[in-house]
Amino acid sequence: MDARPTSILHRTPWTPPIAIATDGIYIDLEDGRRVIDGIGGAAVTCIGGNHPKVVKALKDHIDVMSYVHNTQLSSHPAEELAKLLVDTSDGAFEQVAFLSGGSEAMETVIKLSRQYYIEIGQPKRTNYIARQLSFHGNTLSTLSLAYHPGRRAPYEAILNHQNFHYVSPAYAKRFQKPDETEEQYVERLRQELEDKFIELGPETVIGFVAETVVGATTGVVSAPKGYFNAMKSVCDKYGALFMLDEVMSGMGRMGTMHAWQSLGDGAAPDLQAIAKGLGGGYAPIGAVLISPKVAKGIRGGSGQLKNGHTYQANPLACAASLAVQKVIIEEDLLAQCRKNGAHMMALLKDRLQSPNALAAPYTFDVRGAGAFFGACCFKNGLIAMGMVGGSSLDGSKGDHLMLGPAYNATTEEIEKIVDIFVKSIEEVLTENLL
Template sequence: MSDRQLRLMMEPRSALWRPYTQMKLAAPPPQVRATDGVRLELEDGTRLIDGISSWWTACHGYNHLHIREAVADQLGRMPHVMFGGLSHEPAERLARRLAKLLPGDLDHVFFTDSGSVAVEVAMKMAMQYWLNRGTKGRHRFVAFRDGYHGDTMGAMSVTDPDGGMHARFSGYLPAQFVADLPTDLDRIASLESLLARHRDEIAGVIVEPLVQGAGGMKFHDGDTLRRIANAAARHGHLLIADEIMTGFGRTGRMFACEEADIVPDIICLSKALTGGTIALAATVARTHVFDAFWSDDPGAALMHGPTFMANPLACAAANASIDLFEREPRLAQVRTIEAALAQSLEPARALPGVVDVRVQGAIGVIQLTQLKDAGWLRRRFIELGVWSRPFGDILYLAPPFVITPDDLQILTDAMVTIAREWSDRFGG
């Protein structure tokens, strides 16, 4: 037996390379053996309330019977078939339903298999839109400080280059324009100037509507989003809305763009699209964008096609998830969660180590002066029966929409308790 085989037998977890983890320093993470409703069950029998819905995906909770039955039925008939040159009813039906759900004429659905790839396709779509119209040189994007759009190369380039985690790649990534959100007169003027000055270079403007997620759970209002949309339209730029996190009810509307009554030229969806069941994403374009690709020239086609795009199992899960939004009071549940979060997290505002407490839809945030000892914070959540994953300088909750008031109270009590203990340990 080789040394490598012996090492793998003695340390079976070493074969896994984990996300966002320095493998040399990290302790083994908790092992999950089952999920049910809003709970994770660990190998040792510990049950944790999932406060962040598996990265904001499990909006209906885990193992929802309707989604399970839809996936099981599809599995028995056709788990997968290539989408190049073929089609199938689950994808056709899902595309029609998304087009009906989305505002305006966002009617043309291109399926992918992850949020980052949905962003890549949106960027590629925007650049080729101009090329197909005979305009060269428009290949750069305007993104916003504190924004985050994914970990693939194009998505990294439109993520905040200073506050994000991709600074090491700065010499390799395409150079984009990074602006401040237009929240005051000076920033509005600065954005307008940027869009006018570089009009012939800009392919599109990309924004996370209302909530900048992994960039720090930072919120802005509908007026700010409307300013961005109006400025993009005024200067002739395509607007890309990255609703990978915010889509499907998380901010209180089915889609965050509805808060500002805007229709982006392209929208990116993923995460809660399948109710947290199977990976699926979609990049959806308005008619005028699609029409730029409608041509007698084969070279004008969108040359992109992930192998597992429009996977039938994932489409079945997504159709079942949309059923639940139609049948059950999800948005009303979000409003109830929002009110409970606002009330229950407010006591943390007075703590010396707390910078801010904020709530948007089913997202609650306690921002600390700084994040020290993330390992202690995560262990402390587990001790209190909660799964959360603090990052940057924030503690946050984004629970499943079906959570009961009692379980939500456990989550918020844990947040406030840990914020208080953190303040006692590290001061203000």
């Protein structure tokens, strides 16, 4: 990495290389290299860079409107995008609140869920239950909601320890007991959640919050079959909200519009946060999808969102996002995403876990679906996402790597990503362990 001086306080201890152009899954760097973006930034660029339809939509809209404030005026792109999100939800959602990204979306989930109970006359509800080894954003409240030891550490002393509580992660590969069936494991987690409700006082609990598929913290971990239905049943029993964070896993990343749809158990949430794949990297945007139940409660009270941000429902961001979502629909990219996912799964399992694979003794798991996989390596021309920890509750063990290529990557590009990835792993093993 570069050691040149920079005026930016970067998120890395080194100065990252400068990108000068994007083209599909490729990124051109200032030093002349062309690299493959195998993770889409952070599972963001779902249709790759510089898609002509989205570029045209942005150019067309900037010619007529740049900005209006959402408390004063709305815009056609915002209204049309909200309608598309509602109309494609199979009745799960009735309204949408737009934000500028994932952390803002999860912050709004926290605020809106509290507002809902004030509006319906249950102000004693002040407690949230989330999971260990979770990540929900980088604001103080979303860090408090989540349980990501590494990200929380510098701010632990100023986080909210009164209103945020935790139960175990749904990570069967690590935490299911040897003598437990999948059904018994799910029941144990369901009982743990109900016990937490009872401990806190059910009348004080706003709801349960979880990532449908855990991203950065544990590396693309899906819950066991029936888990979300079980957790939702506890929320329903005590009149609390069931809330999902699909900032990373939603908007097609799992091969379905919403990640919970890929699980097949129909556990639609009361509130859901989305972001990354919503705008596909063409503009900063996030949103909260609101169920008919919550929408009715708000309408019966103040009838408004009591949470505002300057760039909420920004017309340019909504125009870009609308174009991205139309591309996904028009080019049937969810089907392409599922096809790519199955192909990548087969390749990775064969190259990393087959008996003759060099990496087999060092590969704990290969998991994922759609365009969301665990994997990494820059010097060989592949951008992936590496994370430390995720298999122990203190976050100190279980390093993992993630891949999340664009939904419209070709079969050849998927194979190239796997080739570079496996080559990189084998190089590291040969140089350091073998």
